[in-house]
Amino acid sequence: MVAASMALALPLSAQEAEAPPPSPNQIVESAAADEWIAIPAEDLLVMTLAPAADGSDRQVVIQLMSAPFSQGWTQNIRTLARARWYDGITVNRVQDNYVVQWGDPGHDNPESGETETKPLPEGLNVMEESDYTFAHAARTDLDTALPALLRRFPALLEERTELGQMTAEQFAERVRGGLNGDPYAEHTRNLSGWPVGISYAEGLAWPVHCYGMVGVGRSYSPDTGSGAELYTVIGHAPRHLDRNIALVGRIISGMEHLSSLPRGSGALGFYTEDEADLRTPIASIRVAADLPQDERPAFEYLTTEGETFARYAEARANRRDPFFIVPAGGADICNIPVPVREADGE
Amino acid sequence: MVAASMALALPLSAQEAEAPPPSPNQIVESAAADEWIAIPAEDLLVMTLAPAADGSDRQVVIQLMSAPFSQGWTQNIRTLARARWYDGITVNRVQDNYVVQWGDPGHDNPESGETETKPLPEGLNVMEESDYTFAHAARTDLDTALPALLRRFPALLEERTELGQMTAEQFAERVRGGLNGDPYAEHTRNLSGWPVGISYAEGLAWPVHCYGMVGVGRSYSPDTGSGAELYTVIGHAPRHLDRNIALVGRIISGMEHLSSLPRGSGALGFYTEDEADLRTPIASIRVAADLPQDERPAFEYLTTEGETFARYAEARANRRDPFFIVPAGGADICNIPVPVREADGE
Numbered sequence: 001m002v003a004a005s006m007a008l009a010l011p012l013s014a015q016e017a018e019a020p021p022p023s024p025n026q027i028v029e030s031a032a033a034d035e036w037i038a039i040p041a042e043d044l045l046v047m048t049l050a051p052a053a054d055g056s057d058r059q060v061v062i063q064l065m066s067a068p069f070s071q072g073w074t075q076n077i078r079t080l081a082r083a084r085w086y087d088g089i090t091v092n093r094v095q096d097n098y099v100v101q102w103g104d105p106g107h108d109n110p111e112s113g114e115t116e117t118k119p120l121p122e123g124l125n126v127m128e129e130s131d132y133t134f135a136h137a138a139r140t141d142l143d144t145a146l147p148a149l150l151r152r153f154p155a156l157l158e159e160r161t162e163l164g165q166m167t168a169e170q171f172a173e174r175v176r177g178g179l180n181g182d183p184y185a186e187h188t189r190n191l192s193g194w195p196v197g198i199s200y201a202e203g204l205a206w207p208v209h210c211y212g213m214v215g216v217g218r219s220y221s222p223d224t225g226s227g228a229e230l231y232t233v234i235g236h237a238p239r240h241l242d243r244n245i246a247l248v249g250r251i252i253s254g255m256e257h258l259s260s261l262p263r264g265s266g267a268l269g270f271y272t273e274d275e276a277d278l279r280t281p282i283a284s285i286r287v288a289a290d291l292p293q294d295e296r297p298a299f300e301y302l303t304t305e306g307e308t309f310a311r312y313a314e315a316r317a318n319r320r321d322p323f324f325i326v327p328a329g330g331a332d333i334c335n336i337p338v339p340v341r342e343a344d345g346e
Numbered sequence: 347m348v349a350a351s352m353a354l355a356l357p358l359s360a361q362e363a364e365a366p367p368p369s370p371n372q373i374v375e376s377a378a379a380d381e382w383i384a385i386p387a388e389d390l391l392v393m394t395l396a397p398a399a400d401g402s403d404r405q406v407v408i409q410l411m412s413a414p415f416s417q418g419w420t421q422n423i424r425t426l427a428r429a430r431w432y433d434g435i436t437v438n439r440v441q442d443n444y445v446v447q448w449g450d451p452g453h454d455n456p457e458s459g460e461t462e463t464k465p466l467p468e469g470l471n472v473m474e475e476s477d478y479t480f481a482h483a484a485r486t487d488l489d490t491a492l493p494a495l496l497r498r499f500p501a502l503l504e505e506r507t508e509l510g511q512m513t514a515e516q517f518a519e520r521v522r523g524g525l526n527g528d529p530y531a532e533h534t535r536n537l538s539g540w541p542v543g544i545s546y547a548e549g550l551a552w553p554v555h556c557y558g559m560v561g562v563g564r565s566y567s568p569d570t571g572s573g574a575e576l577y578t579v580i581g582h583a584p585r586h587l588d589r590n591i592a593l594v595g596r597i598i599s600g601m602e603h604l605s606s607l608p609r610g611s612g613a614l615g616f617y618t619e620d621e622a623d624l625r626t627p628i629a630s631i632r633v634a635a636d637l638p639q640d641e642r643p644a645f646e647y648l649t650t651e652g653e654t655f656a657r658y659a660e661a662r663a664n665r666r667d668p669f670f671i672v673p674a675g676g677a678d679i680c681n682i683p684v685p686v687r688e689a690d691g692e
Binding site for chain 1: 399440442443475527528529530556557558566567581582583584585586588589590601602605606607608609662663665668669670671672673674675676677678680681
């Protein structure tokens with residue numbers, strides 16, 4: 001903070017100036033090559049929208065979740081893509097500060113006068129609601145988080161010391177019991193490249209709804225959705241949807257083609273009949289592995305289990321780069337997005 | 347939950363069916379007329395953008411904060427609006443999942459060859475960084491929140507009972523010491539119609555960065571911005587900006603005209619020189635009180651200190667409407683937006 005204002009007031013030479021603390025992005029840029037993990041082409045979907053009004057291309061790349069996340073649905077999505085079922089569907093819903101949703105808009109049957117939908121391909125999994133979560137009993141990540149928690153809750157630490165009654169282990173137990181700094185889950189962290197909520201009491205974890213995450217539209221319970229209807233988050237994280245709906249991936253490129261679409265004026269942001277021309281056609285959705293080698297996108301993400309990610313997350317929670325004057329001392333899981341970048345193909 | 351799935355499985359008559367629990371919106375609709383507070387015309391800004399590509403009007407309404415929030419800056423904004431300083435400025439920055447920012451794009455001086463900016467009107471306040479916060483020592487709101495906290499942290503409550511050592515008052519003290527379920531502040535709540543973070547230790551509170559909140563662009567510290575450069579949040583709440591920058595209001599109508607603008611491809615989402623034609627002109631910004639009576643918008647908000655708001659907030663944290671199967675048990679402050687609606691002028 002002092003360094004930043006001094007730098008403005010006094011044009012010091014590079015030798016004299018203290019280097020400002022690195023920003024979160026600068027920390028990521030310093031990661032070793034082996035901390036970047038290539039995303040398999042089988043986990044990449046290329047969604048091509050109809051060209052924009054000015055004729056420019058609009059391509060969106062989705063990273064599908066790997067095991068143990070939502071595997072029944074991601075299998076379905078590959079099946080639907082390979083059956084070319086998605087080709088010709090449209091974006092039907094754009095609700096501000098919530099979601100963009102795409103699926104089959106239906107078509108009129110001139111004989112019956114009814115609106116009909118495309119038949120789904122065979123072989124789709126029917127998933128259970130219990131598949132919204134997966135088993136996760138490991139507590140090692142909580143022990144990793146403990147020092148940060150102790151910093152965040154100084155009064156509790158002080159009390160522990162004063163009373164002389166609690167060991168660090170007992171304190172950790174208490175933390176496991178409910179104290180986490182997240183209103184939605186006992187604990188949150190990035191795990192295997194994805195943001196998750198964790199309940200140690202239930203031995204369960206689940207992916208959470210951050211900006212850009214992709215989920216599976218469904219009807220009322222017990223329906224869990226097939227993967228034919230998909231949405232992405234374009235606003236503040238709607239974490240109340242966690243454990244209530246399947247998440248299958250995230251947008252890693254081209255998000256702006258979805259987030260800037262005109263909002264629908266119907267209920268829940270659906271386009272009304274009068275707004276049918278606002279529906280953006282989806283020309284195709286392909287699994288990258290099925291594309292010719294020279295058309296395949298290539299991306300990699302920063303391992304969430306490495307030293308650099310820990311430093312990046314800490315810096316997101318305690319911004320010390322020159323613009324900031326008061327570091328927050330914490331950050332919610334959706335403000336620690338997993339860094340993803342295009343791979344240079346080397 | 348059971349009621350919802352049964353309703354799908356068995357078409358019960360209206361008499362037989364148990365009415366599903368009300369949704370948060372239904373709770374708001376049930377509010378008594380006197381729980382709605384009219385927003386003074388002096389606190390409403392009407393921002394008129396240039397017409398859209400299809401010729402349609404684009405009007406945005408901003409609610410400025412009332413005391414004790416950010417008054418030096420909101421006074422400046424009225425001064426700037428009344429000097430018609432904003433007329434003809436442009437939207438210069440659209441960064442996905444972050445902010446839309448508008449201000450003076452500068453103009454070329456053909457004689458000097460330099461880019462120049464418009465002179466500011468006289469009489470603007472110069473604010474201190476300490477004005478990002480305001481004094482707030484009252485702890486009564488924490489006592490209100492305590493039952494919800496007890497529900498959220500069952501392990502702590504259990505321990506309190508088991509040890510037989512802590513009274514509710516002692517537990518409340520501990521809660522005040524740091525236990526809140528928000529990673530950014532000791533406590534958060536909606537206060538006088540606005541989302542705030544609170545530090546009881548420091549006796550301070552401050553408005554927080556939720557979707558649609560409007561803030562004041564600034565240079566490096568100790569600059570605090572005048573109000574000539576404004577932004578609004580179009581993504582996940584960037585709470586790390588809290589206490590680092592002045593918030594002055596929120597968009598209450600027309601948000602979609604800003605959130606759906608094309609993203610800039612320059613650093614931080616600024617439009618590059620090649621994208622100058624993407625800058626949306628702002629035709630005018632007027633204080634509603636200065637408009638002819640029949641052109642004034644009229645809005646009201648639900649008091650955040652009433653019974654209905656408490657029920658609404660609780661229902662946002664524990665969604666029981668039919669779509670949901672697992673209520674979260676909590677909600678972050680930005681997922682409990684203050685309900686605002688057009689007043690019917692009665």
